Amino acid sequence: MTNTDWPLWEVFVRSRRGLSHTHAGSLHAPDAELALRNARDLYTRRGEGVSIWVVPSSAITASSPDEKDPFFEPAADKPYRHPTFYEIPDGVQHL
Amino acid sequence: MATAAAHQTAGTPAYGAQDGTAGPAGDTGTDAYQRAFDAAVAADERIEPRDWMPDAYRATLVRQIAQHAHSEIIGMQPEANWITRAPSLRRKAILMAKVQDEAGHGLYLYSAAETLGTSREELLDKLHSGRQKYSSIFNYPTLTWADVGAIGWLVDGAAITNQVPLCRCSYGPYARAMVRVCKEESFHQRQGYELLLALSRGTPEQHAMAQDAVNRWWWPSLMMFGPPDDESAHSAQSMAWKIKRHSNDELRRRFVDICVPQAESLGLTLPDPDLKWNEERGHHDFGPIDWTEFREVLKGNGPCNEQRISQRRQAHDEGAWVREAAAAHAAKHTGAGRSGGTGATRS
Amino acid sequence: MTTTALPTAAALALGDDALVLSHRLGEWAGHAPVLEEEVALANIALDLLGQARVLLSTVGDEDELAYLREERAFRNLQLVEQPNGDFAHTIARQLYFSTYQHLLYARLAGGDGPFAGLAAKAVKEVAYHRDHAEQWTLRLGDGTELSHERMRRACDALWRFTGEMFRPVEGLDVDSEALERDWLESIGEVLRRATLSVPEGPRSGAWTAGAGREGLHTEPFGRMLAEMQHLHRSHPGASW
Numbered sequence: 001m002t003n004t005d006w007p008l009w010e011v012f013v014r015s016r017r018g019l020s021h022t023h024a025g026s027l028h029a030p031d032a033e034l035a036l037r038n039a040r041d042l043y044t045r046r047g048e049g050v051s052i053w054v055v056p057s058s059a060i061t062a063s064s065p066d067e068k069d070p071f072f073e074p075a076a077d078k079p080y081r082h083p084t085f086y087e088i089p090d091g092v093q094h095l
Numbered sequence: 096m097a098t099a100a101a102h103q104t105a106g107t108p109a110y111g112a113q114d115g116t117a118g119p120a121g122d123t124g125t126d127a128y129q130r131a132f133d134a135a136v137a138a139d140e141r142i143e144p145r146d147w148m149p150d151a152y153r154a155t156l157v158r159q160i161a162q163h164a165h166s167e168i169i170g171m172q173p174e175a176n177w178i179t180r181a182p183s184l185r186r187k188a189i190l191m192a193k194v195q196d197e198a199g200h201g202l203y204l205y206s207a208a209e210t211l212g213t214s215r216e217e218l219l220d221k222l223h224s225g226r227q228k229y230s231s232i233f234n235y236p237t238l239t240w241a242d243v244g245a246i247g248w249l250v251d252g253a254a255i256t257n258q259v260p261l262c263r264c265s266y267g268p269y270a271r272a273m274v275r276v277c278k279e280e281s282f283h284q285r286q287g288y289e290l291l292l293a294l295s296r297g298t299p300e301q302h303a304m305a306q307d308a309v310n311r312w313w314w315p316s317l318m319m320f321g322p323p324d325d326e327s328a329h330s331a332q333s334m335a336w337k338i339k340r341h342s343n344d345e346l347r348r349r350f351v352d353i354c355v356p357q358a359e360s361l362g363l364t365l366p367d368p369d370l371k372w373n374e375e376r377g378h379h380d381f382g383p384i385d386w387t388e389f390r391e392v393l394k395g396n397g398p399c400n401e402q403r404i405s406q407r408r409q410a411h412d413e414g415a416w417v418r419e420a421a422a423a424h425a426a427k428h429t430g431a432g433r434s435g436g437t438g439a440t441r442s
Numbered sequence: 443m444t445t446t447a448l449p450t451a452a453a454l455a456l457g458d459d460a461l462v463l464s465h466r467l468g469e470w471a472g473h474a475p476v477l478e479e480e481v482a483l484a485n486i487a488l489d490l491l492g493q494a495r496v497l498l499s500t501v502g503d504e505d506e507l508a509y510l511r512e513e514r515a516f517r518n519l520q521l522v523e524q525p526n527g528d529f530a531h532t533i534a535r536q537l538y539f540s541t542y543q544h545l546l547y548a549r550l551a552g553g554d555g556p557f558a559g560l561a562a563k564a565v566k567e568v569a570y571h572r573d574h575a576e577q578w579t580l581r582l583g584d585g586t587e588l589s590h591e592r593m594r595r596a597c598d599a600l601w602r603f604t605g606e607m608f609r610p611v612e613g614l615d616v617d618s619e620a621l622e623r624d625w626l627e628s629i630g631e632v633l634r635r636a637t638l639s640v641p642e643g644p645r646s647g648a649w650t651a652g653a654g655r656e657g658l659h660t661e662p663f664g665r666m667l668a669e670m671q672h673l674h675r676s677h678p679g680a681s682w
Binding site for chain 3: 168171172175178179180181182183184185186187188191192194195198199201202205240290293294297298300301406409410413414415416417418419420421423424427428
Binding site for chain 3: 006028033034037038042045
């Protein structure tokens, strides 16, 4: 078999300092070095990033959809974790 | 092929099942999944790669996204045809950047398709063997420099009209790819318009060149929206799934209404004697589209069908040794040349 | 920065190098071995075209210079005008040229001569071109038997165009000998890592009339210019 289909990599880009890396998309590359370079060319050619991570798609473990509820529902009943839970009188600033 | 099948199946066999019969752990049956899917679509939520989805929805998306990706990379050819002859360095830089964007957009779209459990290799194979299509518009030749402008103004204009609603498509990865594509494409149409404007206001020869290009590209551009609604095979289901948001005829009408005043500002005419404003409908009336030509080009009898596919196939075949070399190098040096191949997940 | 102060001969030499190589790389559009390389080669071509426009504009009108000069008036190296050939030839040409350009621009950027400002911007771009060429040289040289053989042939074929890079150029204040030493060392190291050997044989043509910097070019260059200039010349005085 001809080995020409390069593996898939997920690309994460930090768009500017102070922000975390965000998933931008994926690409094919034979190895990590070229994956990084291809990612730079593809996902930052308009200056969209200051730092890039590439991760083999195979290295990502995901929660599966049918576990979505048990995984994420508990957080949904803790509205007090969110700032909008609290009523603040009008005019109070810097809060 | 390892990259292909693994995508949505690895890790969670229950979700990989393609026949639509697999139930969740609690076995509430496919119906429960179908209801959840329908509810998500109805609520304008996005469907994500590892969600359950009807087989036909998946197949429709693969077909549409692949065709879209193929269109981007085949669409590089008619414009690349003029890179080496661009008449000023400014225009040359713009054109190179545009053709490069198209390669990039092809890549975004192939990635989006891959989240559905196919691989780029497989899709390219289908393109090369004629089993998947690309937009017929690219089977027309670019005969003069003005064609580069006409493609930007009319073809990209039509594409944008089609694509903007896709940014809200129900399938998450496709919608996200389209957001990126639309953002980047905003300059494509403008550069085409500006190019034509320079020609239209230039020498008589340049003006004639611009008019000739518009004459040749106008009707094929209108065909880009696809067959009339009553003949469109996939439209109704795609609209129900919110893959598609507007009908072919609706988008075509919108496009014509946008183009008419733009042509006037260009000082160029559109080649349709029946084109006129209809006060009552609030839209322009336009003449009949030659659907015979559309079907013939689709069938492979356009001016460039053969040429486009053989150039694509040739680039792919001639590049095989390069791709093999890089894979072999990776295998030697990392011992894991294909480590990224069996993606268990996509986001 | 008063760009008009740039020495004309040197600006033309560097500007033409960038213009011509950019054109050659532009010919790859739609033909690259893999989509990711379409994007990468276009990036390099666009960087070079940007450099060419800045450099040529310091000498005169960029379009007049690009489109209305005859072949004998171009001052680019013969290396950059060589046809693309297969991907290995393109990579070998990139390796030889971008290593030279990077070493040269790094020196110019570090000095206080007229090119310092321009080189400071370009050197970052060129560093990436050099890296791209090195990465691919390693993969093709140390890939499959076929790729090794193609890369070897390409390196050999272009070797005789590499001597010209180190002839002094009027207005370029660099130590050509030191530049050449660094270049040979770097190329030797990359080729060794790529399991290739440094080509043997002369590094310049046996023609006393000179080479590209004196306006003497190879046959493929005339055809390249004919294609590049045809449309512009067909409409004298038109604007685009």
